[in-house]
Amino acid sequence: MWVWAIYIALTLVLLWALYKLVQTRAVTVIEVPQEERVVLYRFGLFSRLAGPGLVTLAGYEREKQRINFRSEFGEYRTNTYYFINGIPFNYTISFWRRYDLLTAANGDKARLAELVQYTDAERRRLLVTKLHEALYTCVQVIQQKYPVPDKASVAAKLLPILPGMPGCDELLTLVKAELQRTLPTVGVIMDTLHPLSITNVHVTPEVIDSFGRGRSLAMLREQLPDVSPEVLLQAFSAIEGLDMHTVRLYMNGGVVREVKVDGENIEGYKVAPDSDESAARREQPTRPERIPPPMAPDEDERLSKADLSVLKRLPPVSVERAAS
Numbered sequence: 001m002w003v004w005a006i007y008i009a010l011t012l013v014l015l016w017a018l019y020k021l022v023q024t025r026a027v028t029v030i031e032v033p034q035e036e037r038v039v040l041y042r043f044g045l046f047s048r049l050a051g052p053g054l055v056t057l058a059g060y061e062r063e064k065q066r067i068n069f070r071s072e073f074g075e076y077r078t079n080t081y082y083f084i085n086g087i088p089f090n091y092t093i094s095f096w097r098r099y100d101l102l103t104a105a106n107g108d109k110a111r112l113a114e115l116v117q118y119t120d121a122e123r124r125r126l127l128v129t130k131l132h133e134a135l136y137t138c139v140q141v142i143q144q145k146y147p148v149p150d151k152a153s154v155a156a157k158l159l160p161i162l163p164g165m166p167g168c169d170e171l172l173t174l175v176k177a178e179l180q181r182t183l184p185t186v187g188v189i190m191d192t193l194h195p196l197s198i199t200n201v202h203v204t205p206e207v208i209d210s211f212g213r214g215r216s217l218a219m220l221r222e223q224l225p226d227v228s229p230e231v232l233l234q235a236f237s238a239i240e241g242l243d244m245h246t247v248r249l250y251m252n253g254g255v256v257r258e259v260k261v262d263g264e265n266i267e268g269y270k271v272a273p274d275s276d277e278s279a280a281r282r283e284q285p286t287r288p289e290r291i292p293p294p295m296a297p298d299e300d301e302r303l304s305k306a307d308l309s310v311l312k313r314l315p316p317v318s319v320e321r322a323a324s
Contacts, residue, residue, distance in 0.1 A: 032052045035068060036052065046113040049116060067116070073095075078128060082139045083139075084142065085160075094199045115187040123187055134175045
């Protein structure tokens with residue numbers, strides 16, 4: 001009887017083992033949309049990048065993540081300012097791109113295994129980093145090719161990087177070529193069917209204020225050509241709502257006697273904070289201070305013989321020294 005019990009137990013074990021084998025080798029089918037690719041891992045290691053359409057998962061394959069492969073428009077701006085002729089500026093740059101890991105890996109499976117580890121959010125941050133590297137390198141080239149004198153106005157110094165100018169067009173060409181070379185290292189491919197363009201130009205508030213004040217002063221000079229520079233500066237202070245002394249310090253760091261408008265840049269000639277009146281005062285000889293004569297004591301304050309009699313007589317100095 002016990003022999004039959006052994007046979008039944010072995011049969012149950014074989015059936016359970018067969019069930020587990022079929023379960024682990026079971027075929028799983030998933031659907032991947034046209035704009036996505038699925039990253040498959042097996043035993044914790046990268047297996048393959050599959051999709052779109054119906055994807056069959058082999059034994060022990062697991063879906064790790066999905067990557068958006070669609071070509072999309074994006075606007076990107078770095079978190080720093082660049083300098084052209086000493087003027088800080090920055091761009092918001094727009095272009096089309098797609099996360100095409102297969103094209104970026106170029107058949108290298110080891111490289112593909114590295115690229116699939118990034119999420120879409122991480123890949124976007126890496127894209128901005130590559131944009132910063134491209135702008136930093138290319139702005140230096142434009143700076144050397146389009147030099148501007150140090151005394152030029154702010155507008156003249158910014159001219160090479162303003163949209164529509166030859167320097168800006170050349171800068172965009174250099175940046176585009178640099179991005180096409182470096183973006184595939186993070187799995188990003190630029191869509192060359194669409195242009196790379198500038199959405200916004202960003203400058204510091206100090207530069208914007210210099211443009212506004214330069215326009216105000218230029219309009220006053222145009223409307224009041226016969227007014228002296230001092231009166232012109234007073235009118236400018238009233239329009240800006242600033243204190244006269246503050247404007248003097250802002251423009252020159254001292255007394256302002258002449259103001260010149262160079263394009264849209266305000267320049268002033270600094271002179272010593274001196275005047276004819278103060279110079280004349282320095283040339284006058286200094287008079288010694290008058291010391292008042294000592295005042296005679298009043299009659300009531302003089303000592304009488306009775307007062308003197310109560311005073312103790314002191315021995316002479318020679319006697320004190322001999323005693324010592």
